[in-house]
Amino acid sequence: MRPCPSHRIARAVLRAVLSILMLTGLAHAANASVPNPVTSTIPPCLAVCPQADIAYTVVIRDLANNPVNSANVVFDFSGCPNMQLCAPVPSTDYQFLSPTSISTTTNAAGSATIHLEAGGCCANAVKIYANGVLMTDTIYHPLVSVANADQSGDLFVQPNDETLIVAKSASDPTADLNCDGTHDAADNALLLDHLSHFCKSLIDPVEKHTWGQVKIRYR
Numbered sequence: 001m002r003p004c005p006s007h008r009i010a011r012a013v014l015r016a017v018l019s020i021l022m023l024t025g026l027a028h029a030a031n032a033s034v035p036n037p038v039t040s041t042i043p044p045c046l047a048v049c050p051q052a053d054i055a056y057t058v059v060i061r062d063l064a065n066n067p068v069n070s071a072n073v074v075f076d077f078s079g080c081p082n083m084q085l086c087a088p089v090p091s092t093d094y095q096f097l098s099p100t101s102i103s104t105t106t107n108a109a110g111s112a113t114i115h116l117e118a119g120g121c122c123a124n125a126v127k128i129y130a131n132g133v134l135m136t137d138t139i140y141h142p143l144v145s146v147a148n149a150d151q152s153g154d155l156f157v158q159p160n161d162e163t164l165i166v167a168k169s170a171s172d173p174t175a176d177l178n179c180d181g182t183h184d185a186a187d188n189a190l191l192l193d194h195l196s197h198f199c200k201s202l203i204d205p206v207e208k209h210t211w212g213q214v215k216i217r218y219r
């Protein structure tokens with residue numbers, strides 16, 4: 001005896017519902033804890049002082065907006081020829097993967113903070129990955145810019161750095177030290193707060209003309 005049309009329809013609907021539930025379950029399993037740029041927080045401005053006294057924080061989340069714990073976060077500076085990273089010291093809060101890339105790990109809140117020790121600036125070129133997924137995908141997050149108190153990239157913050165930052169345009173992201181989206185007098189003033197700062201790994205900067213200042217600070 002053939003099932004009546006209403007039963008056939010009911011079975012078809014049931015099969016469709018089961019298929020959707022199965023696919024949804026698979027998709028959920030696939031997306032669980034996978035970093036997703038849509039829900040993650042990746043500030044476009046990375047402010048830096050070679051003395052590691054400026055923090056930068058990313059928050060990594062999955063598609064369901066859950067924080068991703070223990071995610072490996074990689075910063076790739078290979079597109080930044082004017083930057084140089086300071087040699088690591090015991091207090092450095094990230095690891096080197098290569099001369100131009102570093103990594104750190106998120107906590108239970110999906111958050112990872114670094115205090116980058118580096119000289120030099122970089123416009124729209126830093127890539128950030130989380131567990132291998134590109135966060136700076138240029139759709140949801142642009143490539144990150146570095147605004148450094150050490151504008152010249154010699155690993156010291158000196159008066160010439162003030163000269164360099166003052167000469168930059170209002171829209172130059174490498175001069176936006178306070179990361180408010182614009183370069184203005186506040187950024188120039190902020191640079192002065194970091195005057196005479198240098199890489200912690202540079203113990204004996206004898207060749208620098210700021211040696212006197214540095215020596216006093218180092219005692």
Ligand SMILES: [Zn+2]
Pocket residue numbers: 049050051052053149193194197
């Ligand atoms: Zn500083």
